[in-house]
Amino acid sequence: MMRTRPLKVALLGCGVVGSEVARIMTTHADDLAARIGAPVELAGVAVRRPDKVREGIDPALITTDATALVKRGDLDVVIEVIGGIEPARTLITTAFAHGASVVSANKALLAKDGSALHAAAVEHGQDLYYEAAVAGAIPLLRPLRESLAGDHVHRVLGIVNGTTNFILDKMDSTGAGYQEALDEATALGYAEADPTADVEGFDAAAKAAILAGIAFHTRVGIDDVHREGMTEVTAADFASARAMGCTIKLLAICERGADGSSVSARVHPAMLPLSHPLAGVREAYNAVFVESEAAGRLMFYGPGAGGAPTASAVLGDLVAVCRNRLAGATGPGESAYAGLTVSGMGDVVTRYHISLDVADKPGVLAQVATVFAEQGVSIDTVRQQGRGDGSGEASLVVVTHRAPDAALSSTVEALRKLDTVRGVASIMRVEGE
Amino acid sequence: MMRTRPLKVALLGCGVVGSEVARIMTTHADDLAARIGAPVELAGVAVRRPDKVREGIDPALITTDATALVKRGDLDVVIEVIGGIEPARTLITTAFAHGASVVSANKALLAKDGSALHAAAVEHGQDLYYEAAVAGAIPLLRPLRESLAGDHVHRVLGIVNGTTNFILDKMDSTGAGYQEALDEATALGYAEADPTADVEGFDAAAKAAILAGIAFHTRVGIDDVHREGMTEVTAADFASARAMGCTIKLLAICERGADGSSVSARVHPAMLPLSHPLAGVREAYNAVFVESEAAGRLMFYGPGAGGAPTASAVLGDLVAVCRNRLAGATGPGESAYAGLTVSGMGDVVTRYHISLDVADKPGVLAQVATVFAEQGVSIDTVRQQGRGDGSGEASLVVVTHRAPDAALSSTVEALRKLDTVRGVASIMRVEGE
Ligand SMILES: NC(=O)c1ccc[n+]([C@@H]2O[C@H](COP(=O)([O-])OP(=O)(O)OC[C@H]3O[C@@H](n4cnc5c(N)ncnc54)[C@H](OP(=O)(O)O)[C@@H]3O)[C@@H](O)[C@H]2O)c1
Ligand SMILES: NC(=O)c1ccc[n+]([C@@H]2O[C@H](COP(=O)([O-])OP(=O)(O)OC[C@H]3O[C@@H](n4cnc5c(N)ncnc54)[C@H](OP(=O)(O)O)[C@@H]3O)[C@@H](O)[C@H]2O)c1
Numbered sequence: 001m002m003r004t005r006p007l008k009v010a011l012l013g014c015g016v017v018g019s020e021v022a023r024i025m026t027t028h029a030d031d032l033a034a035r036i037g038a039p040v041e042l043a044g045v046a047v048r049r050p051d052k053v054r055e056g057i058d059p060a061l062i063t064t065d066a067t068a069l070v071k072r073g074d075l076d077v078v079i080e081v082i083g084g085i086e087p088a089r090t091l092i093t094t095a096f097a098h099g100a101s102v103v104s105a106n107k108a109l110l111a112k113d114g115s116a117l118h119a120a121a122v123e124h125g126q127d128l129y130y131e132a133a134v135a136g137a138i139p140l141l142r143p144l145r146e147s148l149a150g151d152h153v154h155r156v157l158g159i160v161n162g163t164t165n166f167i168l169d170k171m172d173s174t175g176a177g178y179q180e181a182l183d184e185a186t187a188l189g190y191a192e193a194d195p196t197a198d199v200e201g202f203d204a205a206a207k208a209a210i211l212a213g214i215a216f217h218t219r220v221g222i223d224d225v226h227r228e229g230m231t232e233v234t235a236a237d238f239a240s241a242r243a244m245g246c247t248i249k250l251l252a253i254c255e256r257g258a259d260g261s262s263v264s265a266r267v268h269p270a271m272l273p274l275s276h277p278l279a280g281v282r283e284a285y286n287a288v289f290v291e292s293e294a295a296g297r298l299m300f301y302g303p304g305a306g307g308a309p310t311a312s313a314v315l316g317d318l319v320a321v322c323r324n325r326l327a328g329a330t331g332p333g334e335s336a337y338a339g340l341t342v343s344g345m346g347d348v349v350t351r352y353h354i355s356l357d358v359a360d361k362p363g364v365l366a367q368v369a370t371v372f373a374e375q376g377v378s379i380d381t382v383r384q385q386g387r388g389d390g391s392g393e394a395s396l397v398v399v400t401h402r403a404p405d406a407a408l409s410s411t412v413e414a415l416r417k418l419d420t421v422r423g424v425a426s427i428m429r430v431e432g433e
Numbered sequence: 434m435m436r437t438r439p440l441k442v443a444l445l446g447c448g449v450v451g452s453e454v455a456r457i458m459t460t461h462a463d464d465l466a467a468r469i470g471a472p473v474e475l476a477g478v479a480v481r482r483p484d485k486v487r488e489g490i491d492p493a494l495i496t497t498d499a500t501a502l503v504k505r506g507d508l509d510v511v512i513e514v515i516g517g518i519e520p521a522r523t524l525i526t527t528a529f530a531h532g533a534s535v536v537s538a539n540k541a542l543l544a545k546d547g548s549a550l551h552a553a554a555v556e557h558g559q560d561l562y563y564e565a566a567v568a569g570a571i572p573l574l575r576p577l578r579e580s581l582a583g584d585h586v587h588r589v590l591g592i593v594n595g596t597t598n599f600i601l602d603k604m605d606s607t608g609a610g611y612q613e614a615l616d617e618a619t620a621l622g623y624a625e626a627d628p629t630a631d632v633e634g635f636d637a638a639a640k641a642a643i644l645a646g647i648a649f650h651t652r653v654g655i656d657d658v659h660r661e662g663m664t665e666v667t668a669a670d671f672a673s674a675r676a677m678g679c680t681i682k683l684l685a686i687c688e689r690g691a692d693g694s695s696v697s698a699r700v701h702p703a704m705l706p707l708s709h710p711l712a713g714v715r716e717a718y719n720a721v722f723v724e725s726e727a728a729g730r731l732m733f734y735g736p737g738a739g740g741a742p743t744a745s746a747v748l749g750d751l752v753a754v755c756r757n758r759l760a761g762a763t764g765p766g767e768s769a770y771a772g773l774t775v776s777g778m779g780d781v782v783t784r785y786h787i788s789l790d791v792a793d794k795p796g797v798l799a800q801v802a803t804v805f806a807e808q809g810v811s812i813d814t815v816r817q818q819g820r821g822d823g824s825g826e827a828s829l830v831v832v833t834h835r836a837p838d839a840a841l842s843s844t845v846e847a848l849r850k851l852d853t854v855r856g857v858a859s860i861m862r863v864e865g866e
Contacts, residue, residue, distance in 0.1 A: 146752070
């Protein structure tokens with residue numbers, strides 16, 4: 001039943017990801033044709049630097065005029081792997097308007113403007129797929145959207161940034177500090193020259209917004225995501241974590257509120273029990289843990305970035321979009337029917353590990369405990385340790401029961417006002433229990 | 434865009450899985466309707482024992498005449514969760530002939546007759562989905578079929594039977610023998626009264642056949658799967674595994690031959706390095722590890738069985754099939770275009786760990802090494818240990834480099850003929866390196 005007229009595909013961007021997409025489209029053309037039911041043909045490749053040598057790509061296909069390419073009118077699918085907001089956004093909507101479906105890997109754009117792009121796709125009867133935008137090669141959005149379509153997701157906990165996982169893993173396994181581990185990540189090519197987007201959690205926050213939207217059938221924008229980076233995690237925090245039987249991971253957490261009618265999304269470093277499946281995710285690997293009502297606890301694990309892995313996800317989408325096209329149908333679009341309230345960080349309920357530097361004298365523990373009680377934050381365990389260095393200082397480690405983030409913040413504010421509290425050394429959330 | 438005429442669904446079987454499917458269809462009717470774009474209605478439930486009380490199910494829907502139910506002619510989808518070959522097979526083909534698509538959880542039937550059932554679905558323009566048949570709740574077939582559609586799978590390594598994983602995990606963590614661990618599994622409800630299908634690997638072999646077919650776009654039947662159970666794994670094997678930095682798992686392994694034009698599928702216990710992601714899969718959890726050309730190493734983890742988890746997978750399929758129906762399309766069917774040769778166990782290449790009881794005298798190692806060399810099996814390491822009990826016996830542990838299974842079998846046969854070899858205590862494959 002092979003159709004002979006090929007489907008025409010334009011590639012916008014031919015960098016780390018795009019060059020691998022082009023390579024696989026060429027080397028595995030027969031497989032793709034068999035799986036789609038028609039051959040696919042690369043109809044044009046838009047780049048910024050036309051003179052760069054691009055191995056395996058016919059120079060006649062190269063253009064710097066991406067706009068003219070997407071306006072050709074004979075394209076079936078446009079693959080957007082330029083990245084960033086503009087010109088990617090305008091190129092995508094132009095592609096829809098000229099009758100092409102779109103596959104993208106652009107988490108920043110999808111997190112910012114996903115709803116508008118989905119609406120544009122629907123308006124023109126086109127598909128918009130973006131499996132590669134979250135956790136690279138790991139099939140995640142399709143399983144969440146389709147396999148769990150009959151289920152009810154409670155929580156998604158993800159390690160969705162490889163750079164930060166590499167750094168934290170190094171700190172954990174070698175006792176290195178943050179800067180030392182970052183330097184190693186940079187030297188090995190796991191971190192970019194400017195690592196801000198990764199270490200400050202911007203990249204993970206974009207993915208959290210996309211994941212929360214799909215998991216909870218609710219619009220969640222990038223500004224709804226509470227974000228804390230991991231640059232202040234210290235070797236001492238890892239020592240505290242180990243004392244609790246935990247490690248530290250930068251987590252993207254999307255969860256339903258207790259009443260089921262609200263959701264929240266956040267990115268921050270957190271202590272995670274060593275027995276949790278995510279605790280064993282090493283190096284730059286990504287993994288996403290999903291807790292749902294019927295299916296229970298699922299985990300999806302794999303490489304979160306890299307040219308070939310990301311291209312694998314892009315091509316999986318390409319096959320799906322081409323098949324939809326041949327069937328004269330479109331796949332599932334945005335599902336935002338649930339329209340849940342997106343709550344702020346203050347309403348998020350979790351546990352906390354707080355290290356305080358306090359005066360080493362009687363009554364301090366009672367004072368501190370009173371502050372927690374006044375704010376309604378119930379204490380699970382306290383560990384007090386004199387420094388034994390004659391400094392007159394001691395450290396106090398408090399682990400709380402589950403409490404709203406707002407209550408914890410007021411507690412910390414009140415603690416800082418106590419004369420006997422010299423400083424708050426660290427506050428870390430404890431997740432995955 | 435909600436359509437008001439409901440889609441009609443018949444449920445064949447209302448046991449462990451079916452009762453959960455019915456429960457979720459009722460409690461989450463609104464969610465399902467929103468995700469599908471039309472309400473779904475339970476139109477009938479076929480069982481064997483009509484008088485059993487079935488909570489939450491209208492008694493008027495219950496019937497013992499499954500054949501009449503699937504012949505009604507107004508059904509959109511039939512969910513088959515009876516199990517076994519007949520009457521399930523005939524009911525499924527009858528459903529197709531009467532205009533309904535089918536969702537099934539029946540691994541035994543799919544492994545035996547998948548191709549014929551797919552052909553029947555195509556003939557009548559219907560869908561056949563069966564995500565629940567392999568690894569229960571874990572979204573696996575859809576990601577393999579769709580997300581990796583642009584990739585090239587090299588190998589699938591799976592822990593796809595929860596009962597045997599529970600038993601092996603117990604043996605590993607407590608030092609228990611097989612029988613003791615099986616007794617505990619039975620007492621806790623993880624093993625059935627007759628555990629044969631699980632412990633002899635029949636259940637895993639059915640899943641291996643289904644996985645291999647989908648991963649390699651090639652028909653692989655249950656009879657193509659080499660199967661060895663795990664009833665002969667001993668506490669001593671676990672001790673040997675630990676000495677190698679390994680644990681022991683019952684694995685379903687589907688892989689491409691070195692030349693890429695053949696595939697093999699097998700189920701047997703194997704040593705697996707502790708550093709391998711599958712080694713950390715505890716208790717009755719399942720996990721499937723996929724190695725592919727572009728995506729690299731992926732793992733899918735979750736509960737492999739149980740009423741609610743399996744129902745989650747069934748309902749995910751139900752949503753997909755209903756959406757296809759409303760779009761007037763069908764989803765991807767069988768993909769067997771690659772038509773690779775399915776090779777037998779003799780051609781499978783892997784590493785081996787062999788424990789021999791030998792005479793404790795000079796020259797034995799040389800004799801044994803000569804036998805390996807004659808069969809072309811290259812030795813990686815040998816460990817020789819006198820018993821020190823005056824018995825004149827020693828044990829010899831040989832770990833080989835990669836060799837074809839046929840060569841290993843002839844080696845063992847030749848070893849058994851040596852006077853100085855008193856016995857072959859165990860042979861275990863070493864995987865995942
Ligand atoms: N890299 C990964 O591992 C990874 C993983 C997941 C998702 N992604 C996403 O994939 C997308 C692409 O990432 P990448 O790593 O492949 O980026 P990249 O290596 O920087 O490649 C960007 C490509 O876009 C081209 N380009 C830039 N501006 C253009 C313009 N105005 N018109 C036409 N072409 C333009 C560049 O042309 P020149 O070649 O001429 O410079 C280059 O080929 C991003 O959205 C990223 O977030 C990447
Ligand atoms: N259980 C799991 O965890 C699991 C996981 C993955 C896949 N699966 C698969 O799911 C399927 C169902 O498993 P299950 O555990 O739910 O089995 P089960 O508990 O034994 O239920 C079987 C159901 O089928 C009904 N039934 C039997 N013969 C029938 C007939 N001739 N006509 C009509 N109804 C008939 C039974 O009726 P009565 O209620 O009247 O006895 C019962 O409701 C099997 O293919 C199994 O391999 C199960």
